[in-house]
Amino acid sequence: MNTTTDSTPEALRATMVDHIKSAGHARTAAVEQALRDVPRHRFVPAAQLAVAYANQAVITKRAADGAALSCASVPTVVAMMLDQLDVQPGNRILEIGAGTGYNAALLATLTGPTGHVTTVDIDPEVTAGARAGLDVTGFADVEVITADGSLGAPDNAPYDRIIVTVGAFDIPPAWREQLAPGGRLVVPLRWRGQTRSVAFVHESDRLRSDSVKLCGFVPMIGQDSELSAHLDDNELVTLYWDADQAIAPEVLHGVLVTPKATMWSGVIVGGAEPFDGVWLRMTGTEPATCRIAADRVAVDSGLCTAAIPTRSPALAEGDSLAYLTFRRVDPDEAGDARAELGAIGHGPAGEPLAQRLCDQIHSWGQDRAAEPVVTVHPAATLDEQVVGGHVIDKRWTRVVVTA
Template sequence: MNNTTTGTSPEALRASMVAHVKQAGHARNQAVEEALSEIPRHRFVPAATAEDAYANKAVITKRAEDGSALSCASVPTVVAMQLDQLDVQPGNRVLEIGAGTGYNAALLARLTGPGGEVTTVDIDDEVTFGAREALDGNGFPDVRVIARDGSLGAQEHAPYDRIILTVGAFDLPPAWWSQLAPGGRLVVPLRWRGQTRSVAFVREGDRLRSDSVQLCGFVPMIGQDSELSGHLDSDGLVTLYWDGDQDISLDRLDRILATPKTAAWSGVTVGNSEPFDGVWLRMTGTEPGTCRIAADPAAVEAGLATPAIPSRSPALVEKDSLAYFTFRRLDDGGKQRSELGAIGHGPTGDELAERLSDQIRAWGSARTADPVITAYPADTPDEQIGSAHIVDKRHSRLVVSLPVVQGAS
């Protein structure tokens, strides 16, 4: 199917897309801006209109039977954000996990230039076939396209100066570590404690250390998810999600939302457009019971559970008690602001709510502080890591380091 438009040329739409990306604070690297300006995104998603191809939204190219997305062209601002994080240099050898439409591989080929190499891997034969056709048809025959489980990488073309994932990952398999050159960069949408961040890691010996962490959302990698879930009420309106290494049991939380609730308010306020996702990130590095809660609209309307963002908000679980992140609107002389806080349930729900509010206050005093995520191989002993809060996965161990600032904002 050919792209159609409503009268605006693809070139003008592409220029508008790049302008929007720049306004959002991405494509800071001039080479990234030039690549976005030159590569015809609409030709990699021919079933979409040109307007949709260049809009700031994902273009879904394959869905599962239940309607969930299996493959897509990512949101342009997210594409640019990750390319900024990756910092591709001319002549680099680049591995991409998640071939998608081939568009991102074309951008990578433009960035690395004729002296570099790009290999893209995807587990889905249909996806790699489409990516191969699109790359060949748009002048990128030298990009390697391999149908394979992305967790295996592509050892035959390693080592890589840069590795990028355009699918969500729950863990860091050994192949990615071994195939990344010393000093190389790995950009991965990594999921832990219910939230996903695009983390730009630099390989430092036997560990990976971040220098950029950005909020994001991606189609999950097939076969890697180790997240558990269960309902907190008999009607299935409120769901808790947690990681396999956490000491969380639904049996101990039976009918928890039917117990009296206690609110703890932090004194920290935000405006309508101010992000507060940093609270969740901070919690992952300080509270081992950090997880995710999701409430259906019916649960929110009934007051059963009122998390700040109903579909995904941080929660804190300890034994038979629970607290979750919430907010309340304030009348501030016509200014629209909200105070952040927590609601607790269970025998120690009030204590958990206060601890969650403490995290909000710590974040409120250092809202722009950059966290550092350090990843170690799974067999690294505790004493070598030296942290009280370690997120354990099958192949890796994570530590989230954040500055500790006293006081509230």
């Protein structure tokens, strides 16, 4: 049981940072010290102290339907992205998505008195809150701008570092143009139904990743290019895909009630072992990769038993579909839970699609720590200049994922 002393902001903050470190983040002394110094609770004054320092997002604004519009991100994710950004003293930094102002305060701590931090958000209520939090905690030098984040902040460019703290479906030209040569851009980029925090280095006319990590973020307003459709009459199962994919939802409607083909890969994962790398690899090798989500009723009835009901990878081609699933197998020698990954296919080509998905599982199983390289080119880049992987065409860019 916590004593009064153990429940002080300082003690809770120390516990938070210790947890971050144990999770493998805050790898540099500078990032660790910034997290220990900046009082997170002062940026979320409406939250209880224990909540402010828990490893969870603190929602600070919601839409009428309850969807999160702004928040203080999960501390482990904050630290992970700061590791990816690699801020150096004296850096000029642009943050897209002001949030509570907490992340900007961390950035200002890292860049020091010789650097400069600009944070931008389209919502004046959010920027007002960030400004208030920064002022009360001694970070008055951070510049807070109310504007469309997709346009960056040209008056303070070029930037050595740009960090985006809202989910982005694409990389607007302004971010690349305002990033100095050799500079770093860290962005939660969404493609094929999943979001990854990607650390890019600005190389000439392209951005090239050197770190790709799983994450989740509130989406950027006005950037949603994901399409969706229900697969059943009761609207229990939904398929999500990108605008550049030739998926016809009317053809797939009802596919889940057709006979299913179930295949098992022989690839075993521990009970707490992540297998999201299967999905990431699929995005670089399978153009048909998309996302499926099933309501609890659909799972309980057996209509759709995806590995993670709310978000699992799938392959959709023509009138057929396959998705990732798993089954429990015997515990290991220590008694820990284990599962075998597999695929369930529906439709005329459901079986070969399930086999293709199992092939992806096999490939991932041979090197579970491998990270594909993500390269981003301007949308006008010619086909012959875009080589080395699967190309995903977006509004402003051509994204190449090389598994």
